[in-house]
Amino acid sequence: MNNKVIAINLKQTLTWGTVLCGLLISSLIIAYSYVSQRDMLLSTYQTQLTHSMRHLGKHLSTEFAKGNISQVSLTLEDYYSDDKYAALFIIKNDLVMKLDPQSEAGFNLFTRVIKEHNVTSALDTHDLITVYIPAKQYFVTVIPVSPTLPVSDSDDVIRLVALYDVSQIYTSLKQQFTAKAVILIAFLVLLTAGLLSFTHYFIHRPIKRLIDVGHDLSTKSLTSRVQITGQGEFAVLAEQLNKTAQTLEQNWQQQLQTNQELARRHALMTSVFHALPDLFFIINSDSTIVECHTGKKDDLYLSPEQFIHKKMADVLPHHAARQFNQAINSATQQHQLTQIEYPLTIDGQNKLFEARLSPIPNSEQLVIVVRDITEKKKQEEVILHHAFYDSLTDLPNRFLAMERLTQQLSTAQRSEALAVVFFIDLDDFKRINDTLGHEIGDQVLVAAGERFTLSIREQDTVARLGGDEFIILMNGFDHVSDITCVADMLVKLFHEPIELNDRDFNISISIGVAVYPLDADTPAELLSCADTAMYNAKKNGRNGYCFYNQEMSLKLSRQIAIEEALRIALAEDELEVFYQPQFNINNGEIFGAEALLRWHSKTLGSVSPAEFIPIAEQNGLIIDIGLFVLATTIQQVNQWQKSLQANLKVAINLSPRQFKDPNLIQKIALLVDDRSIASHDIELEITEGVLISGQAQVKQALDQLHELGFKLALDDFGTGYSSLNYLRHYPFDVLKIDQSFIADMLVSTESQALVTTIINMAHSLSMKVVAEGVETSTQLKILQQLACDFGQGYLVSKPLTAQQFEAFFRTQNTNKKVIAHSRL
Numbered sequence: 001m002n003n004k005v006i007a008i009n010l011k012q013t014l015t016w017g018t019v020l021c022g023l024l025i026s027s028l029i030i031a032y033s034y035v036s037q038r039d040m041l042l043s044t045y046q047t048q049l050t051h052s053m054r055h056l057g058k059h060l061s062t063e064f065a066k067g068n069i070s071q072v073s074l075t076l077e078d079y080y081s082d083d084k085y086a087a088l089f090i091i092k093n094d095l096v097m098k099l100d101p102q103s104e105a106g107f108n109l110f111t112r113v114i115k116e117h118n119v120t121s122a123l124d125t126h127d128l129i130t131v132y133i134p135a136k137q138y139f140v141t142v143i144p145v146s147p148t149l150p151v152s153d154s155d156d157v158i159r160l161v162a163l164y165d166v167s168q169i170y171t172s173l174k175q176q177f178t179a180k181a182v183i184l185i186a187f188l189v190l191l192t193a194g195l196l197s198f199t200h201y202f203i204h205r206p207i208k209r210l211i212d213v214g215h216d217l218s219t220k221s222l223t224s225r226v227q228i229t230g231q232g233e234f235a236v237l238a239e240q241l242n243k244t245a246q247t248l249e250q251n252w253q254q255q256l257q258t259n260q261e262l263a264r265r266h267a268l269m270t271s272v273f274h275a276l277p278d279l280f281f282i283i284n285s286d287s288t289i290v291e292c293h294t295g296k297k298d299d300l301y302l303s304p305e306q307f308i309h310k311k312m313a314d315v316l317p318h319h320a321a322r323q324f325n326q327a328i329n330s331a332t333q334q335h336q337l338t339q340i341e342y343p344l345t346i347d348g349q350n351k352l353f354e355a356r357l358s359p360i361p362n363s364e365q366l367v368i369v370v371r372d373i374t375e376k377k378k379q380e381e382v383i384l385h386h387a388f389y390d391s392l393t394d395l396p397n398r399f400l401a402m403e404r405l406t407q408q409l410s411t412a413q414r415s416e417a418l419a420v421v422f423f424i425d426l427d428d429f430k431r432i433n434d435t436l437g438h439e440i441g442d443q444v445l446v447a448a449g450e451r452f453t454l455s456i457r458e459q460d461t462v463a464r465l466g467g468d469e470f471i472i473l474m475n476g477f478d479h480v481s482d483i484t485c486v487a488d489m490l491v492k493l494f495h496e497p498i499e500l501n502d503r504d505f506n507i508s509i510s511i512g513v514a515v516y517p518l519d520a521d522t523p524a525e526l527l528s529c530a531d532t533a534m535y536n537a538k539k540n541g542r543n544g545y546c547f548y549n550q551e552m553s554l555k556l557s558r559q560i561a562i563e564e565a566l567r568i569a570l571a572e573d574e575l576e577v578f579y580q581p582q583f584n585i586n587n588g589e590i591f592g593a594e595a596l597l598r599w600h601s602k603t604l605g606s607v608s609p610a611e612f613i614p615i616a617e618q619n620g621l622i623i624d625i626g627l628f629v630l631a632t633t634i635q636q637v638n639q640w641q642k643s644l645q646a647n648l649k650v651a652i653n654l655s656p657r658q659f660k661d662p663n664l665i666q667k668i669a670l671l672v673d674d675r676s677i678a679s680h681d682i683e684l685e686i687t688e689g690v691l692i693s694g695q696a697q698v699k700q701a702l703d704q705l706h707e708l709g710f711k712l713a714l715d716d717f718g719t720g721y722s723s724l725n726y727l728r729h730y731p732f733d734v735l736k737i738d739q740s741f742i743a744d745m746l747v748s749t750e751s752q753a754l755v756t757t758i759i760n761m762a763h764s765l766s767m768k769v770v771a772e773g774v775e776t777s778t779q780l781k782i783l784q785q786l787a788c789d790f791g792q793g794y795l796v797s798k799p800l801t802a803q804q805f806e807a808f809f810r811t812q813n814t815n816k817k818v819i820a821h822s823r824l
């Protein structure tokens with residue numbers, strides 16, 4: 001369909017068309033009306049004139065025939081009364097017959113008219129002839145009036161000639177038509193004006209409004225609307241234009257929002273491009289780079305501009321370009337993210353780059369993001385190294401060790417040889433750390449690791465599990481005796497001191513040995529067996545090795561079961577404090593007791609404190625448990641002091657771990673205050689183990705307790721270092737001789753001598769002495785002889801419940817002399 005149509009300027013066309021048509025039509029009407037009326041008038045006058053002249057001609061012919069010439073003159077004069085006759089005369093041939101005075105003038109006028117208008121032929125006819133001379137607006141009528149007819153000789157013909165003037169008629173006709181034309185023109189003007197008004201209001205104005213709105217719309221003023229009411233085409237057009245405008249406006253708004261969003265995204269992309277150190281490329285389907293952005297302009301292989309309109313093959317070395325081309329093909333064909341890594345040398349430095357190629361949806365282009373991953377790779381390698389190697393010693397860590405152990409077990413399985421895990425722990429390493437600081441401790445660990453590494457084969461593995469624990473993995477053994485040799489060798493490695501900063505460190509190691517497939521056949525189990533064996537080696541006196549056996553495992557299981565049950569013991573109300581009476585050796589008087597904890601486990605039955613206290617020590621539960629003993633005992637002492645009306649004194653054991661509680665002193669002081677107990681009625685027993693660490697904090701705590709009035713007792717004296725220094729430096733009031741010496745006193749003179757020495761030494765330091773484990777009257781007697789102060793043991797009583805103790809106290813103190821003397 002041809003949509004091409006021609007438009008005209010409707011306003012001008014209608015205006016001028018209306019005006020011109022009006023003018024033309026009115027002119028034509030007027031002209032036509034004028035001409036037709038004029039012609040009709042002329043025709044009428046010509047007919048009247050012809051008729052009148054025929055009548056006159058006949059009359060004159062008659063008069064001429066009668067010879068009544070005067071009558072002719074009179075008749076002519078009568079006709080002159082009609083003033084339209086400009087001339088009326090009779091001629092014979094070319095000469096006028098003077099019948100009246102007017103004939104001469106009329107003839108002259110006639111002659112002039114005839115000549116000027118060349119109508120002389122009118123005189124040649126023998127019939128009536130009427131000629132109209134428009135220029136003069138005269139009718140010329142000639143009619144023969146000869147008395148005899150027919151006239152043979154034309155020259156003798158007498159003719160009546162009349163000039164009939166119709167100019168007045170013309171004038172009147174013109175005036176009449178001028179008036180009509182004026183009216184018609186006025187009418188036409190009004191009609192035209194009406195038409196113009198009509199077209200103005202109903203055509204031009206709507207069109208103008210439509211054009212204006214069209215203009216507004218074209219100049220982006222899309223809110224513009226046109227208001228045209230009615231039913232006409234313009235109203236329909238306006239409505240459609242408004243709808244179109246509304247659609248346009250909505251589209252424009254959407255377009256605007258889209259553009260804003262696009263602009264925002266573009267700005268975002270630009271910011272991202274500039275914020276990121278990555279290099280962004282956009283490439284066409286033919287691999288030509290069309291865009292290149294980056295926030296980091298330095299350190300590039302080429303400047304971003306140099307990449308534009310190039311292909312990777314044009315700018316990158318062959319190997320990198322080849323990788324790129326393969327990746328571009330892959331990303332394009334599979335429509336998925338493709339990633340490559342490639343090396344480049346920039347300013348003499350080897351770098352590694354990562355490129356991610358992603359197809360842009362609905363486009364044939366790809367976006368490529370290039371990132372310098374040199375540092376990241378290095379960090380990954382470092383992280384990877386950290387994941388598998390110990391940061392201090394740079395030895396394989398537990399994770400890698402377990403991997404290698406798995407491999408070794410497979411090898412051992414194939415070769416049917418023995419594989420071994422040596423689980424090594426540095427003896428007393430904690431002491432090094434605590435006394436000399438962690439820096440020295442670290443150096444010792446590094447030196448130990450190096451010593452291990454130097455002592456083993458290349459195929460073996462030394463690993464650090466953490467702290468002072470190492471493992472050595474070996475395989476290919478045929479006999480257990482070979483393994484013993486290695487274990488020996490490892491122990492002896494440390495018989496030479498470790499030299500650090502011109503200082504020698506004497507350390508020893510304890511080794512647990514587990515053998516595949518004799519002890520276990522999985523890496524975890526084998527390691528666990530070696531660990532258990534190592535603990536046994538420690539128990540066996542350290543500085544040695546111990547092979548794993550089943551019994552160890554049972555002990556370990558028991559330990560784990562105790563640990564689990566102990567965690568809920570307090571909450572389950574399974575703990576109870578027993579009290580073992582303490583008495584005066586000389587008179588047998590019960591003056592107090594030692595608080596001893598008992599555990600009635602619902603799952604394990606009664607468990608000895610000798611078994612569970614060390615475990616509670618290890619896992620820290622002793623802090624809460626110790627507080628329970630303190631609180632219960634102090635509360636009990638308070639009750640007894642009231643009910644028994646005796647100044648009872650009670651000894652409470654404190655574990656080494658409890659001294660790590662910074663609030664220990666405060667807690668004890670508070671408990672005593674709450675129960676209104678005199679602090680000197682509470683004796684706090686500690687073992688040498690508390691003092692071994694030599695921590696200033698322990699000394700400070702003991703001093704504070706002493707200052708607060710608490711009595712301090714050194715428990716199990718003789719079993720540990722039994723250092724005199726401890727007795728001199730710490731404010732002990734009481735020294736408890738370990739029950740093993742009391743038991744041995746009867747069989748060993750050395751033990752008795754030792755007990756004698758301890759008692760004397762304590763007394764010389766103004767300390768009281770308690771003999772533990774007094775079971776017989778012989779022991780009691782000897783202790784009395786040795787001037788020991790107090791005793792405690794089954795001779796008098798086993799540990800009792802609070803209730804039993806109260807009853808026992810009441811009974812015994814009534815019979816104290818009986819005890820003192822009858823049992824001696």
Ligand SMILES: Nc1nc2c(ncn2[C@@H]2O[C@H](COP(=O)(O)O[C@H]3[C@@H](O)[C@H](n4cnc5c(=O)[nH]c(N)nc54)O[C@@H]3COP(=O)(O)O)[C@@H](O)[C@H]2O)c(=O)[nH]1
Pocket residue numbers: 580594595596597608609610613629653654655685715716739772773774775792793794795799
């Ligand atoms: N830190 C804490 N340690 C505590 C607490 N309660 C107990 N213990 C310590 O546990 C170890 C074992 O104690 P227990 O089994 O109670 O043994 C004590 C006595 O029952 C026992 N005893 C006493 N007289 C005799 C005797 O004549 N013969 C004999 N064979 N045994 C006897 O000796 C232990 C006394 O120990 P102590 O005086 O403390 O050295 C033990 O080390 C307790 O200290 C606690 O609450 N906290």
